Amino acid sequence: MFELNQVLVERNNRKILDIPNLQLPSDQVCVILGHNGSGKTTLMQCLARQLSPDQGEITFNGQSLSRFSQRKLAQNIAFLPQSLPISSGLTVRELVQLGRFPWRGTWGKLKRDDHTIIESAIEQVGIDQYANQFVEDLSGGERQRAWIAMLLAQESPVLLLDEPTSALDIAHQYELMSLLKKLNQETGQGMVIILHDINLAARYADCIFAMKQGRCFFQGSPEALMQPDRLEALYGIPMSLIQHPDNSSKVALVC
Amino acid sequence: MNRSSLLIPFVVIVLFTLLVFSFLQTDSPLTFATQWAIVQGNITQDFDQVDWAFSRLPRLAMALLVGAAMGLIGSVIQQLTRNPLLSPVTLGTSSGAWMGLIILAIVWPEGQAHYQAMAAMIGSLLALGLVLLISGIRQLTGLSIVLAGMAVNLLFGAITTALILLNDQYAQNLFIWGAGDLSQNGWQKVHWLWPHCLIGIAILAYAGKPLTLLKLGQSAAAGRGLNVTALFLILMVSGLWMLSAAITMVGIIGFLGLVSPNLARLLGARTATFELWLSSLLGAMLLVAADNLAILANIFTFTLVPTGLTTALIGAPLLIWLIRQRLNQADNTVFQMLHGKQTLSRERIFIVMAAFLLFILLGVFFHIEQNNYLLQWPNDLSWPLRWPRITASIFAGAAMAVSGVILQRLIHNPLASPDLLGLSAGAILALIGTSTFFGIRLGEMGSLVAFSGSMAVLGLLLLLGRRFRFAAAPMILTGVALSALIETLVQFVLIKGTEDVFDILRWLAGSTYRVTPNQAIILMLCSCGLMILALSLHRWLTLLSMGKVTAAARGIAVKPAFILLLMLAAALCSLVTALVGPITFVSIVAPHLASLLGARHVVAQLSLSALLGATLLQASDWLGQTLIYPNQLAAGTMVAIIGGGYFVILLIKSKANKHSF
Numbered sequence: 036m037f038e039l040n041q042v043l044v045e046r047n048n049r050k051i052l053d054i055p056n057l058q059l060p061s062d063q064v065c066v067i068l069g070h071n072g073s074g075k076t077t078l079m080q081c082l083a084r085q086l087s088p089d090q091g092e093i094t095f096n097g098q099s100l101s102r103f104s105q106r107k108l109a110q111n112i113a114f115l116p117q118s119l120p121i122s123s124g125l126t127v128r129e130l131v132q133l134g135r136f137p138w139r140g141t142w143g144k145l146k147r148d149d150h151t152i153i154e155s156a157i158e159q160v161g162i163d164q165y166a167n168q169f170v171e172d173l174s175g176g177e178r179q180r181a182w183i184a185m186l187l188a189q190e191s192p193v194l195l196l197d198e199p200t201s202a203l204d205i206a207h208q209y210e211l212m213s214l215l216k217k218l219n220q221e222t223g224q225g226m227v228i229i230l231h232d233i234n235l236a237a238r239y240a241d242c243i244f245a246m247k248q249g250r251c252f253f254q255g256s257p258e259a260l261m262q263p264d265r266l267e268a269l270y271g272i273p274m275s276l277i278q279h280p281d282n283s284s285k286v287a288l289v290c
Numbered sequence: 291m292n293r294s295s296l297l298i299p300f301v302v303i304v305l306f307t308l309l310v311f312s313f314l315q316t317d318s319p320l321t322f323a324t325q326w327a328i329v330q331g332n333i334t335q336d337f338d339q340v341d342w343a344f345s346r347l348p349r350l351a352m353a354l355l356v357g358a359a360m361g362l363i364g365s366v367i368q369q370l371t372r373n374p375l376l377s378p379v380t381l382g383t384s385s386g387a388w389m390g391l392i393i394l395a396i397v398w399p400e401g402q403a404h405y406q407a408m409a410a411m412i413g414s415l416l417a418l419g420l421v422l423l424i425s426g427i428r429q430l431t432g433l434s435i436v437l438a439g440m441a442v443n444l445l446f447g448a449i450t451t452a453l454i455l456l457n458d459q460y461a462q463n464l465f466i467w468g469a470g471d472l473s474q475n476g477w478q479k480v481h482w483l484w485p486h487c488l489i490g491i492a493i494l495a496y497a498g499k500p501l502t503l504l505k506l507g508q509s510a511a512a513g514r515g516l517n518v519t520a521l522f523l524i525l526m527v528s529g530l531w532m533l534s535a536a537i538t539m540v541g542i543i544g545f546l547g548l549v550s551p552n553l554a555r556l557l558g559a560r561t562a563t564f565e566l567w568l569s570s571l572l573g574a575m576l577l578v579a580a581d582n583l584a585i586l587a588n589i590f591t592f593t594l595v596p597t598g599l600t601t602a603l604i605g606a607p608l609l610i611w612l613i614r615q616r617l618n619q620a621d622n623t624v625f626q627m628l629h630g631k632q633t634l635s636r637e638r639i640f641i642v643m644a645a646f647l648l649f650i651l652l653g654v655f656f657h658i659e660q661n662n663y664l665l666q667w668p669n670d671l672s673w674p675l676r677w678p679r680i681t682a683s684i685f686a687g688a689a690m691a692v693s694g695v696i697l698q699r700l701i702h703n704p705l706a707s708p709d710l711l712g713l714s715a716g717a718i719l720a721l722i723g724t725s726t727f728f729g730i731r732l733g734e735m736g737s738l739v740a741f742s743g744s745m746a747v748l749g750l751l752l753l754l755g756r757r758f759r760f761a762a763a764p765m766i767l768t769g770v771a772l773s774a775l776i777e778t779l780v781q782f783v784l785i786k787g788t789e790d791v792f793d794i795l796r797w798l799a800g801s802t803y804r805v806t807p808n809q810a811i812i813l814m815l816c817s818c819g820l821m822i823l824a825l826s827l828h829r830w831l832t833l834l835s836m837g838k839v840t841a842a843a844r845g846i847a848v849k850p851a852f853i854l855l856l857m858l859a860a861a862l863c864s865l866v867t868a869l870v871g872p873i874t875f876v877s878i879v880a881p882h883l884a885s886l887l888g889a890r891h892v893v894a895q896l897s898l899s900a901l902l903g904a905t906l907l908q909a910s911d912w913l914g915q916t917l918i919y920p921n922q923l924a925a926g927t928m929v930a931i932i933g934g935g936y937f938v939i940l941l942i943k944s945k946a947n948k949h950s951f
Contacts, residue, residue, distance in 0.1 A: 083843065084842075085839060085842060085843070104847070105842060105845050105846060105847040105848075106845040106847075108845065109843065109844055109845030110845065113843065114839075114843040115843070116839050116840070116843070120836045120837040120839075120840055124885075124890025124891060125832075125890075125891070129891070133832065133833060133844055134844070136829060136833065136844045136845050136846070137844060137845035141826070141827060141829055141830060142826060169890075189844070
């Protein structure tokens with residue numbers, strides 16, 4: 036459970052993030068939505084302690100986030116930034132192996148358990164046939180999945196993902212989200228994911244946190260958000276909802 | 291134009307007048323009336339008047355001319371390339387011109403009467419061509435061209451040093467030139483120089499418009515009908531013409547071309563023409579101020595203080611201050627190496643090991659006696675001399691290579707190396723400084739002195755880089771400024787202690803033959819220890835080379851890890867510098883060679899680079915001994931020439947494979 040208290044981030048006299056009070060569950064699939072510039076990435080960077088808020092405090096499971104050592108933090112929270120760095124010269128397996136660093140440290144030798152974890156992570160995302168290839172030789176979608184595998188190998192109870200689907204085609208987007216949902220249900224690992232697509236979010240999220248201009252706009256279940264007036268207020272564009280032809284969910288469309 | 295935009299030029303002009311005025315008054319007993327009379331042409335036989343008329347006035351004229359020319363050239367270069375880090379020095383053109391002059395002096399001394407400017411010009415064009423070849427015409431706005439320029443600087447500097455060492459009779463005179471000297475004996479030099487600068491007037495008048503168009507970018511400007519290549523050629527050639535003329539007259543004066551345009555922009559010069567004018571004016575002012583300082587220092591310390599030194603003393607802090615004001619580089623760069631063949635095959639490793647062993651064996655067994663080449667067991671006389679030398683070469687090469695790998699991965703740039711960041715310069719200054727001021731011979735210096743010198747520079751870099759969270763460009767630029775300043779200081783110290791000049795020059799060239807057995811063993815043990823430590827931290831290096839975000843997200847405490855690794859690289863570099871002398875290029879070339887041979891993983895790259903570095907330095911040492919027997923070229927110089935040359939070839943080839951950093 037993430038708790039934010041009076042958190043404020045300011046740049047050039049503009050409030051990029053302004054959260055007086057927020058509780059984000061860390062055992063569900065929680066999606067953060069919002070327009071460009073709404074502060075989503077800043078919020079996630081604060082949660083991952085990549086950035087320190089100018090004011091306010093964030094606690095994770097009751098303990099202040101700033102008290103964690105870097106390794107302890109990585110053991111609890113695995114963060115994937117929006118733009119993936121080019122991993123020079125690493126094969127997929129070597130990349131996933133890096134996910135074991137928080138547990139093995141600088142000099143610890145990898146044990147058999149670690150290798151099992153690594154292999155199962157690779158298998159879970161479905162890139163076993165590429166395991167020995169160089170990461171930069173893979174396509175965008177495959178590379179994304181390799182990085183997700185690394186996060187899985189990190190075995191932290193919470194995953195923070197900043198727009199993991201933006202480089203993926205539509206099939207892979209849904210595939211990835213359903214994988215993450217499945218993981219959450221099987222292992223209990225919580226996810227906080229930033230997404231752009233409202234329908235993708237509504238389909239897989241357990242709870243949604245919508246931001247507008249650095250502030251909280253909405254927090255609650257997807258169903259509660261999927262109302263035309265709420266959506267229009269959030270995105271500033273008229274939207275309407277239709278019934279999905281194959282199941283009972285609603286689909287949002289731009290008018 | 292409103293009030294505020296007129297204020298700055300007004301202030302600048304007032305300052306300028308003040309500076310010129312005070313320059314003319316420094317240490318001069320003449321009254322204003324007398325001075326005014328002299329300017330009008332009434333000069334008596336009085337010594338002070340003659341001195342003022344024929345030494346001080348032309349010196350002022352020279353300072354104004356050269357300063358304005360450098361400011362103008364710097365602004366032209368920076369506007370052409372839209373790169374605020376470029377200047378005649380960082381582009382390598384100054385050392386090219388310098389090399390041209392030295393080659394002319396050695397090869398054709400009589401030609402010096404008429405062809406000096408031409409020789410300097412050819413040298414600078416060569417340097418420019420090389421830099422462009424390395425970094426590519428399309429990469430003009432990035433960091434890589436600055437680093438290519440510094441690499442060319444090092445290469446040409448090494449060649450020039452080698453030439454000077456082998457031809458000592460020319461050295462003393464040229465030394466002063468290396469540091470920039472404005473003293474005049476009459477008006478001849480000014481008379482010679484000013485026609486060369488006339489082209490500057492044409493530039494000031496006409497270059498503004500095309501340069502404004504160029505602000506849109508190369509392709510957009512071409513799309514509006516500008517012939518970008520022609521503009522580039524015309525402006526660069528004219529600029530280099532002025533530069534060569536200036537260098538021929540006064541030697542190398544750095545920082546002016548780098549600082550003046552940046553300062554002009556900081557003061558609000560937005561249009562191309564205004565920047566050209568303001569930059570020229572500021573360049574002239576800076577040089578007059580620096581020269582004034584040099585004259586004052588001359589008076590107070592009774593030694594000849596070269597103006598190049600005082601320019602550096604003013605320019606380096608100014609540059610560092612400018613960096614803090616202007617650069618806002620986000621750390622989005624990630625380490626990218628030259629890509630070679632995919633895998634490191636067994637055969638490749640064997641070949642490298644074989645080369646390694648070959649050069650060791652050659653070092654041990656190869657003898658030259660009375661013009662005969664022999665292979666025989668080393669006798670009791672030569673063995674005690676050979677083994678320390680071979681040991682020193684091997685471990686110095688390996689240590690520098692490992693240092694290079696660490697820095698390249700930390701700073702995310704394939705051209706980052708301890709020499710370019712000023713770490714070697716710090717060690718050099720500490721060693722030379724204590725040697726000159728405390729009279730201890732260089733050979734007996736403790737590594738601790740060198741280490742503290744490197745650490746001081748490192749500390750300064752970290753302090754200054756903290757503001758940018760250690761992003762690449764500001765750190766490298768700060769390192770460049772620091773090392774340029776330190777090199778000028780070293781030149782000054784050399785001028786002070788003339789008896790040891792050649793000793794120190796030889797040491798500066800990086801020589802393994804002075805290494806005593808004790809030193810060789812210390813080098814071996816310490817470098818092995820440090821290298822093993824580096825190998826053990828390979829996970830840190832792997833994660834840090836993917837960017838600070840990724841490293842932190844995996845649990846690395848980024849700041850302490852970064853600083854520790856930097857200290858490790860500095861320790862390796864200062865160890866070598868203390869015991870052997872500065873060794874350049876190995877730290878740049880060996881990591882790339884290793885990567886081209888297929889070593890991509892950190893452990894593989896560290897190990898293979900160490901092996902390659904050892905081989906490279908030992909080969910250079912051996913070649914330096916045998917190629918021009920009975921003369922010797924120091925290993926450091928040799929490796930800079932071989933390594934530099936090979937490196938240039940590597941880069942050109944890799945550019946052909948469409949890679950850019």
